[in-house]
Amino acid sequence: MKILEEQIQNCNRCGLCHGRRKAVLGEGTIESPLVFVGEAPGRKEDEIGRPFVGSAGRLFDGLLGQVGLGRGDVYITNMVKCRPPKNRRPRSDEINACSQHLDEQLDAIAPAVIAPMGNSATRHFQRKFGLERLRIGEVHGEKFRVSVSWGQAFLFPLYHPAAVLYNRTLELELRRDLESMMALVR
Numbered sequence: 249m250k251i252l253e254e255q256i257q258n259c260n261r262c263g264l265c266h267g268r269r270k271a272v273l274g275e276g277t278i279e280s281p282l283v284f285v286g287e288a289p290g291r292k293e294d295e296i297g298r299p300f301v302g303s304a305g306r307l308f309d310g311l312l313g314q315v316g317l318g319r320g321d322v323y324i325t326n327m328v329k330c331r332p333p334k335n336r337r338p339r340s341d342e343i344n345a346c347s348q349h350l351d352e353q354l355d356a357i358a359p360a361v362i363a364p365m366g367n368s369a370t371r372h373f374q375r376k377f378g379l380e381r382l383r384i385g386e387v388h389g390e391k392f393r394v395s396v397s398w399g400q401a402f403l404f405p406l407y408h409p410a411a412v413l414y415n416r417t418l419e420l421e422l423r424r425d426l427e428s429m430m431a432l433v434r
């Protein structure tokens with residue numbers, strides 16, 4: 249992870265390197281069987297170099313706590329490591345350019361469950377694993393067994409905490425999905 253951290257801080261594989269303050273590798277324990285993957289760092293994350301530190305991050309921390317987990321028990325990262333300008337969605341060329349960093353991270357952690365959060369991250373993994381492209385509203389809380397370099401794992405899409413901030417009715421669904429996900433690693 250230290251080598252990867254150095255690589256992303258010096259990476260210029262895509263244009264997002266020009267606007268970043270800090271590339272954000274991820275946070276948590278590499279011993280975790282759970283890896284959560286969001287879309288991209290936002291303004292606050294770019295400032296301090298940590299993932300999920302804004303209001304969506306606080307909401308997510310609270311939900312993790314409700315299922316008995318803390319930040320230190322899981323690993324959290326994003327598909328792209330540098331903030332897109334004005335928090336726009338990362339483009340496919342940027343996601344592709346950064347996917348090698350994400351793959352190396354996942355190889356190093358070898359989790360039992362990869363949990364993409366939101367449509368963008370879910371689509372990335374659906375494409376990667378040759379799964380049907382369905383929207384997050386159709387696949388959240390479902391498990392998909394996938395072949396990975398370290399054997400087998402589950403892909404387990406979740407709503408993005410930022411979506412929950414805009415639509416609080418999703419909070420209960422995200423919490424239920426987290427509980428179902430926990431059953432896979434107990």
Ligand code: SF4
Nearest residue numbers: 259261262265330346
């Ligand atoms: S987003 Fe990824 S590929 Fe693009 S510059 Fe940052 S670390 Fe490199």
